[in-house]
Structures are given as C-alpha cells and as structure tokens.
Amino acid sequence: MEFDTVIHGGTLVTASETARGDIGIRDGRIVALAERLDGGNRRIDAGNRLVMPGGIEAHAHIAQESSSGIMGADDYLSGSISAAFGGNSSFIPFAAQHRGQSIDDVIATYDARAARSVIDYSYHLIVTDPSAEVLEDQLPRAFQRGITSFKVFMTYDMMNIGDGGMLDILTVARAHGVITMVHAENNDMIKWMNARLAKAGLTEPRYHAISRPELAEEEAINRAVSLAKLVDAPLFIVHVSTAGGAAIVQRERLAGTRLFAETCPQYLALTREALDRPGMEGAKFVCSPPLRDAETQDALWSHVRAGTFDSVSSDHAPYRYDETGKFMNGRDIPYPRIANGMPGIAARLPYLFSEGVVGGHLSLQDFVALGSSNAARIFGMTKKGGLAPGKDADIAIWNPEATRTMTLAGQHDSMDYTPFEGMELTGVPEVVMNRGAVIVEHGELRATEGQGQFVARAPHALRGPGHRVKELDPARNFGARIAPE
Helix, strand or coil, X not given: CCCCEEXXXXXXXXXXXXXXXXXXXXXXEEEEEECCCCCCCEEEECCXXXXXXXXXXXXXXXXXXXXXXXXXXXXXXXXXXXXHHCCEEEEEEEEECCCCCCHHHXXXXXXXXXXXXXXXXXXXXXXXXXXXXXXXXXXXXXXXXXXXXXXXXXXXXCCECHHHHHHHHHHHHHHHCCEEEEECCCHHHHHHHHHHHHHCCCCCCCHHHHHCCHHHHHHHHHHHHHHHHHCCCCEEECCCCCHHHHXXXXXXXXXXXXXXXXXXXXXXXXXXXXXXXXXXXXXXXXXXXXXXXXXXHHHHHHHHHXXXXXXXXXXXXXXXXXXXXXXXXXXXXXXXXXCCCECCCCCHHHHHHHHHHHCCCCCHHHHHHHXXXXXXXXXXXXXXXXXXXXXXXXXXXXEEEEEEECCXXXXXXXXXXXXXXXXXXXXXXXXXXXXXXXXXXXXEECCCCCCCCECCCCCCCCCCCCCXXXXXXXXXXXXXXXXXX
C-alpha cells in the first residue's frame, strides 16, 4: 500500500488503549495501523513520543459579538492558529443569533468569517429568539446542513429564553436528533445579588464572584435537567463550576438521564482570589460562571477523575484588557459592566496534560477522551477523535517530558494577556496534523489561511434508557400523544 505519510516510532494513544505502532496516511485519512509500516512519501519519526488524536475544542467564542455588541479579539485565523498550537486539529465555536436575526443570516455570516480557519470547524448555534419560524423552518434547515447542536441561556436578559422557550427548543432538538447545550445560572438570583451589592457600594471586580452564588448554578442545572427530562431530550451542561452542580450531573447520569457536561481549565487552575488583584487587574479574571474557591477546585478534580464530565473545554472568550474588550464601557466601571470572559484555547490541552496526566489525576486514555474523542462522539464528528482506518488524519504528537512556562507569546492569539501566565507545565504538542497536513511543527506554523474545512456533523444518537414522564406516556394516558416520538 502506498502512503502519503507514515508516522513511525511512537506510542499510539486512544481513548481506550495504548500501543506501539505506526500510522499510514493517504488522501488525508488514516488507512493503516501496524507494528511497522514501510514506505511513505514523507516519514515522520515520532521519536518515542505520544501519538494521539488531535484535540477537538468544543466550546470557544471566535469572531463572535456578545449580546452587548463587543467583538472578541480572535477571528477565525488567529483563533484557529492559537487552537492549533494548543494541540487541536478542529473546533466547534458558536454562531450567535441575536434577537430579530434569522438563523439563515447567522450561518451565512459565520460561513464568511470561518473561511479563514487553518483547522476544520463546525458551529454550535446560539438561539436567543425561538420564534415559530425559527423552530419550524430555520433550525431544521440548519440541522440538514450538519449543524447538530445549539446553545441556550438561562441568564442574561438579552439571551435568556425562559423555561417555556427551553421546552420548545428541547422538543425540536429531540425530534431532529440534535443536542441542546445550556448555560445554567438563575438569572433572578444574580440580578438580586447585583442590586444588593450595588446598593452597598461593592462594585470592584472581586465582588463578581459573590454576585453569582453557587446556588444560582446548582438551581439552574437542576431546572434545566428537569426540563430536558420532561421531553426526554439530550442535554449538555456547559462550564460546570460548582461541586453541587457536578453532583447533580453525576446523580442524573447514573439514573439514565440523557445528560452530558463539561468543566473548564480555569475552574481547575484558578480561584476567585485572582479577582482581588490590585486596581482593575481583577477584570482579567471576570468570567461567568465565576471562579470559585480551592475547596471547589478539589471537588471538580474529583469529578474529573470519576468521569462526571465528558470534556474539559476552554470557553475561550478573548476580550482584551483595553477599551476594545474588558473596558468597552469605560475603566472606572462596576463589575457587571466589565466584558465577561477569558482566553484559553491554546492552554486547554497543555494544562490538562500537565495537571491531569502528569499530576496523577488522569490516565492517557482519559486525556484523549476529555480532550477529543468524547466531543467527536457527542457532537457527531464521526471522522474525528480517533486513530483508526477511515478516520481523518487529525493527529497530535506530544512530548510528555518537555516543559515550558506559559506566556502570552506562546498562546499565538490576538490577546494582550493570558490568565495562565507563568504556569510551569509539562507536556508539549510538538507536531499537529489536520487531515494529514502538518499545521504546527516544533513551534512553527505550517498551515495556510483558509485550509480548514467545514465539518457537517451527524445527528445525535440517543443511547440509554432516557426518561419517560408518566404524564407523557401514551400507554398510561388513554393513548394521548402530546410529545414527539
């Protein structure tokens, strides 16, 4: 068999196993795995390093306006380059609908923006205006295109669709084999806390963490899960930041609920003490849900080890520490007016490898699952996330012993800070490939603008028993059918 490329001399790692072997690549796909493969127009010596599926970043905000009109610093060129240097070969950023927009226009806008990407991409839609036309016509058209996930919000006045809106969305998702993602925080709890803090004159960045209590997340996760169970729809809880929220996810998963969840490196690496830096430096660490305390960190790591989370995603939200980002509303402002989010797309996998694998929390197989394979499975990227014949040759070769200090320059994004500055990490992705093409090689970018391709994703395959509400079971209710099959 003729190969375009052979990767040899490495240890192959997937989400289920580890073995010495070679990989043969032709026309951008893996076509052979063996103990030894000869030939290849190009032979890449892995040098006893780890050969793993390329990372899939499943939660990132790229070239996306916030509901208040702030555009993030990274477009699809800089954002995809940063992702590639972090060991990722594909990503699924958000395509955000704002009130009054059609889904068709949203997709057209992001298609134009994403054309600059150096890695493969898809979108999660953000739905904030679930009109009848959106639900009955526009969303099904997007699903046919291969956009098989979307996100809704339970907080932020301009994005919160309410419980009734969520039920409508979940019902449509269930009918079309689509997975709904949710930002779960209780909007009224947060507004009530903001008002009390403002009345007391407590408006510095440090109070951001206090303004969004752990209970606000825990209540909203419980409510979101209950709504999804009513219509037996799959649900994905994004950026879980609390021990109580993680415990709800763990309990419901064990009960058979169609539930998935993620946490993020910032909740494992940082605490709310970062918000208390001098002056307005704490603004760099304003994100929602907020950073918590060390006790919560320990609990989240326990849930990572226990398998509560399907992925660890960056929630890359790149707002610069200047008037274009964090301080678009001015410098001397209360914390609710500071742009909400932190960068981290290049730091996600290096942090997870160093603190997870080297730190003894995770096996290599866990690392691959949390960083790539689970996202491919859940979000329908059937050709990604594995090392097997027929899969795209999306591959990252990691040096597990190399160390480096996290710096802004090393993120290769358009930001002016990194919240991980100065961290000493072990484990470096030295070579990253996308469909057989080397895009990063020993610290050098080899990709060209626009070589990434849109990935049409498969419908979500329902697994497990799910949840049948008695009142919606036709067998128990005189044959009444009031929910989609």
